[in-house]
Amino acid sequence: MSARIAVVEDQPEIRQLIRMTLELGDFDLVEAENADIGWAQMQQQKPDLVLLDVMMPGSMDGLELCRRLRARPETAAVPVILLTARGQQRDIEAGRDAGADTYLTKPFSPMELLDRIGALLGGTFPR
Amino acid sequence: MMAGAAAQPDDTGLRHRFEIPDWLAWPALSLGLLITVVISALLWTRLATVDEQRFQSEVDKVVAQMRRRMVAHEEILRGAAGLVRGSEKVTREEWRDYVEELNLPRNYPGILGVGLTVRMTDAEKSAHETLVRKDVPDYRIRPDTPRDEYHSILYLHPLNALNRRAIGYDMNSEPTRSAAMSRARDAGDVALSGKVTLVQEDKQAVQPGFLLYYPLYARGMATDTVEARRRALQGYTYSPYRAHDLFGNALRGYADRVVVHIHDGRDTGDESLLYTNAVPGQSLSGLEDRRELEFGGHVWTVRTRAPADFQSDHLVLWLVPLMGSVLSALLFHLLRQLAISARAHRSAQAMTHELALSESRLSAVLDTAADGIVTTDESGMVLTMNRSAADMFGRRSDEVIGLPLARLLPGLDETWFAGRLAEAQSGRRWALHQDTQGARSGGRSFPVTVSASGFMRDGRVVHTLLLRDVSEQLAAQTRMRLHDRALESSSEAVLIRDVQTTGYPVVYVNAAFERLTDRTAASVIGQPYSYALDSGAPDRVGEEMRWAIAHEKPFTTTAEVMRADGRPLWLALSSSPVRDNDGRLTHYVDVFGDITERVEFEQKLIRRTNRLHTVFALSPDGFVTVDAEGTITNVNPAFVRMTQIPQRELLGMTAAEFERRMHALADPEQPWPELLLDRSSDEPQRLWLKRPEHRVIERSARVAPQGRSETVLYFRDITQQFEIDRMKSEFLSTAAHELRTPLASIFGFAELLMNRDYDDTARRRMYGIIHRQSRVLVNLINDLLDLARIEARAGQDFRYEDLPVRMLINAAIEGLVTPEDTRRIELELPKAMPRVRVDHEKMVRALTNVITNAFKYSPGGEPVTLSVVEAARTSRLMAGIRVADRGIGMTAEQQSRIFERFYRADPSGNIPGTGLGMSLVKEIMDLHGGEIEIVSAPGEGSTITLWLPVMDTATT
CATH class of the missing domain: 3.30.450.350 (CHASE domain)
Incomplete structure (x- = not known):
């Protein structure tokens, strides 16, 4: 059974890029354009991995959503990859504190993303 | 002589009680002799008996001893007999x-x-x-x-x-x-x-x-x-x-002690003598004893005689009658003499009494004299001294009698005294006066004036000295001199006026007065003196002074007077009444000093203080002064504006209360330093206030280095500066984010295309995305650069022209709408269009941005209406270029954030944009002195009016 990956990203172009990148592997993709929608989806069905944009409009940003995931026992152990347009040390630490497993700075390499996902899910994917 | 007279009255009283009659001596003599005879006889008899008894006792001792020894010998023989018999x-x-x-x-x-x-x-x-x-x-x-x-x-x-x-x-x-x-x-x-x-x-x-x-x-x-x-x-x-x-x-x-002869048998001749201790030629007394001692059937005769010295002393026997006779004779003589003396005394007594009376009268006169009176003999030995003199020297009069005068008056010239002595001996009387020193007991000396005279009496010279202690007189003179000196050398001017004379003429001024007023004493004394500045001005000081003199009260004031040389002078005047011994007001003493410098300094100080107060009041920064006890003594209006705590509540507020009130205004999310307890710190501290509004305030403190340790707290509102800093930082962060997002697409799709083979459709779509995102990136960079340029130059590079509004609208529409464009702009323009003073390029840019937004947020392709209005806004006539759409509209929150950089009302990405357009519009309008009016509601479209000041109205 293919792994379920939740993507929360407000920029449609980036969502499309991720979608096309993940088509290279065997994944079920669940997309959300903001954190509130993503959070609702994840509560309904537990994802195997979460890709989170940090800066998103709305009442919740990526960090907050990450904290909620970690606070909920069902999703506390789900791997989280943060996508951030801010590459400063301060932001990286904030992500760690929120409970993320790893992060990628925009612009990011799609191949790198696949590698990270593979590493976190314990599988490898063809290039 | 005087001392003798003083002692006699007691003596006479005694003799009155034991009066001796003339006849008493004879019977006293007879009785004395009789008593002597009787005592001698009794003594003799008694002594003979005692001697006999003593002698017999001696004999008893001798005989008893002889018997004791012989009995002892008998015992020896009996013992020996016992030995033989045994x-x-x-x-x-x-x-x-x-x-x-x-x-x-x-x-x-x-x-x-x-x-x-x-x-x-x-x-x-x-x-x-x-x-x-x-x-x-x-x-x-x-x-x-x-x-x-x-x-x-x-x-x-x-x-x-x-x-x-x-x-x-x-x-x-x-x-x-x-x-x-x-x-x-x-x-x-x-x-x-x-x-x-x-x-x-x-x-x-x-x-x-x-x-x-x-x-x-x-x-x-x-x-x-x-x-x-x-x-x-x-x-x-x-x-x-x-x-x-x-x-x-x-x-x-x-x-x-006795002479013993022991004879054998009863015969006492030399033949029978067994033993004697008699010494040849020894004289013997009449005492004799003879006893027979019988022992062992045999008789010894013990004849004992006393030696001549055994009996009591003959001298004593004769001494008693002799002494008795002599004492009797002495008694006889004494009584005779006493009787004679008593008779003589009675006659002298009357005379003595008279003399004593006269002397005590003289003595009383001398003792009540205020001056010391001392008499001496020709060698200068003190004979008498009265009480005043005794007090003067601190001695009793009887302890100085006989002392040399030089001991009392060590300063008296002795050679001079000797000269006077010679004059007196030659029969001339003399008298003199001299100032010298007297010596008090204890060694202290005092000044004394001596008047002395001498005369001969009974061939002897008697000096009489009259002494006056002038210590107090000299001290008073010295005091007076000192006071004079003090007055003359005082830096305070002194003026004394006679208030018993009409016009209160001046009777004294000191040197300081002359210096200070530039007037000589001669020109002032005898004249009334007025402190009036000049004759024309109302004499305020004169009024005060007349009132004070009338009420006999002291008074103090300050006055501005004119020196003789015309220079004005400020005086601090203190005037007080002087009364004579009867309490009558006689003089007024004015003491005054030059306080011109002080007054000028005070005025300078007042001016400076006023300046400071003005600065204090006008300062946009808050000031609070706190005294050493931590009580607030002053606050300025800026601080009151800053905190909205009324000034009357702040004044007198304690440190703790101030701390509490300030803390109540604090932003709870920010650290809060203690304001006053830590006031010595020079390090400025930052206070975040939430009430009355969000402010950031920098507090610094300065403790006054001298005097009362007053602290000045200085509160500077740095909210704006702080906000700008914060916004700059946020802008950078946001700009980076906005730039990275399109880059992420470009980078990502490019990488995918490089790594994988996609079909034509997919490839074209991906290239399209890359192309579109590149444009977004270019727009962003352009907008950012525009914004940065406008901000940095702050309108300095604007080329302002008086242009008709119509021209701006035309330029905007031409640049925006291409002939094949489906978008429609409905123009509702008046015939007469006002002129405005604008930078053509910038204002066209602003208008273009507004129109573009209107199209972007009208997803259904509804037409946009553009009109020009004129209205008086804030007392100025302004022209408004109004762009109205019938698009999605904005919520209130969206409206409030419309000018935020990178803010997008639609974050979905469906509507392209940089989020900088309206920021640019705002910047440009601000620099033109214009305003932006927004009327919008969600689903009902938005109307945005750009208002510009009208130069005039042209008909185009």
Whole structure:
């Protein structure tokens, strides 16, 4: 059974890029354009991995959503990859504190993303 | 003389009580002599009796001692007899041991020895001699004339050369010894012999001797009768004595004070004398005694006489009557003299009384004199001194009498005094005055004025000195001089006016007055003096002064006066009344100093303080001053504006309360430093306030370095600066984000295209995305650059022109809408269009952005309406270019954030844009002095009006 990956990203172009990148592997993709929608989806069905944009409009940003995931026992152990347009040390630490497993700075390499996902899910994917 | 007079009254009183009559002397003499005779007689009688009793006691002692010694000797013989009876046959050795045991020379001096005789018949004689010769070869009974019975000395110890002669001697052959031996035999007791010459005596220093016998009877034979005893007699124990040795020794210490003669028998002739201690030529008193001492059946006569010195002292006997007579005679004489003296005194008493009265009267006068009065003799010795003088010198008058005057007046010129002495002796009277020094007891000296005079009396010179202590007078003069000096050297000007005279003329001014007012004393004294600045001005000081003088009160004031040289002067004046001893007001003393500098300084200070107050009040920064106790003493309006705490509440507020009130305004999300407790810190501190509005305030404190430690707290509102900093940082962060997002697409799709083969459709779509995102990136960069340029230059590079609004609208529409564009702009323009002063390029850009937004947020392609309006806004006529759409509209929150950079009302990405368009519009409008009006509601479209000041209205 293919792994379920939740993507929360407000920029449609980036969502499309991720979608096309993940088509290279065997994944079920669940997309959300903001954190509130993503959070609702994840509560309904537990994802195997979460890709989170940090800066998103709305009442919740990526960090907050990450904290909620970690606070909920069902999703506390789900791997989280943060996508951030801010590459400063301060932001990286904030992500760690929120409970993320790893992060990628925009612009990011799609191949790198696949590698990270593979590493976190314990599988490898063809290039 | 005066002292004598003072002592006499007591003396006379005494004599009145013990008056002696003339006749008393004679009976007193007779009685004295009689008493002397009686006492002498009694004394003599008594002394004779005492002497006799003492003498008899001495005799008793002598006789008793003789008897004691003889009894002791008797005991020796009885002991020896016991020895013989106790043993069958006493050997010579046993005898010797017994006698040596007695230690005769020490215990019984005078005994020559203790011996044993044996009785034998003629028939027994030769056998006995033979037996004894075994021990004593030359033993022989002597004299060898034949007799009925023989007695021979068998043992005699100590066996010295003398006693050896006696061994074998038959004492019964000699009548005196024989009589004693017979008496002992018949009586069975000791018997003493008469005076004999002992056989032991050689021819030198022959002493009278005697012997003592004790009979020994044969054991078992009856001894109850004389006859029986004669039969039973066996022998004797005996002792020979030398009388001088015996008595001299025995009576030592007993007969020292009397002369003793011991005679054998009752006869007292020289023949019978056994012993005497009489010294030839010794004088003897009449006291004499004669006693017979009977011992061992024999009588000794003891004749005792007292020596001449035994009796009581004759001198004492004669001294008593002699002294009695002399005392009587003395008493007689004394009484006679007293009687005469008393008579003489009675007549003198009356005179003395008169004299004493006169002297005490004089003394009282002298003692009440205020001046000291001292009289001296010609050598300068003090004779008298009155009480004032005594007080002056601090001594009692009687302790200085006889002292040299120089001790009291060490400063007095002695040679001068001697000269006066010479004058007085030549019969001239003299008098003088001199100032000198007196010496008080304790060594302190004092100034004294001496007036002295001298005169002769009875050929003797008497000086009388009148002394006046002038210490206080001199001290007063010194004080006065000091006061004068102080007044003259005072830096305060002093003026004294006579207020008993009309016009209150000046009577005194000091040097400081002359200096200060530039007026000479001569020009002021005798004149009224006014402190008025000039004659024309109202005399305020004069009014105050007249009132004070009328009410006799002191007063102080400050006044501006004119010096003689025309220079104005500020004075601090203090005026006070002076009264005489009766309390009448006589003078006023004005003391004043130049306070011109002080006044000028004060005025300067006031000006400066006012300036500071102005600065304080106008300052946009808040000031709070706090005193040493932490109480707020001052706050400025800026601080009140900042905190909205009313000034009246702040003033006098304690540190704790201030802290509490300020804390209540704090932003709870920010750290809050203590305001006052930490005020010494120079480090500025940042306060985040939430009320009355969000502010960031920098607090610094400065403690006044001197005087009361007042702290000035300085509150500077740095909200704006702080916001700008914060916004800059946020802008950068956001700009980076916005730039990275399109880059992420470009980068990502490019990478995908490089790594994978996609079909044509997919590839084209991906290229399209890359192309579109590149454009977004370019727009972003352009907008950012525009914004940065406008901000940085702040309108300085604007080229302003007076342009008709129409021109701006045309330029915007031309640049925006291409001929094939489906978008429609409906123009509702008036005929007359106003002119505005704008930078053409910038304003067209702003308008274009607004129109673009209107299209973008009208997803249904609804037409946009553009109109121009004119209206008076904030008292200015303005022209508004109004762009209205019928698109999605905006919420209130969206409206409030429309000018935020990178804010997008639609974050979905469906509507392209940088989020900088409206920010640019805002910047441009601000720089043109314009306004942006927004009217919008969600779903109802938005109307945005750009208002610009109107230059004039043109008809185009």
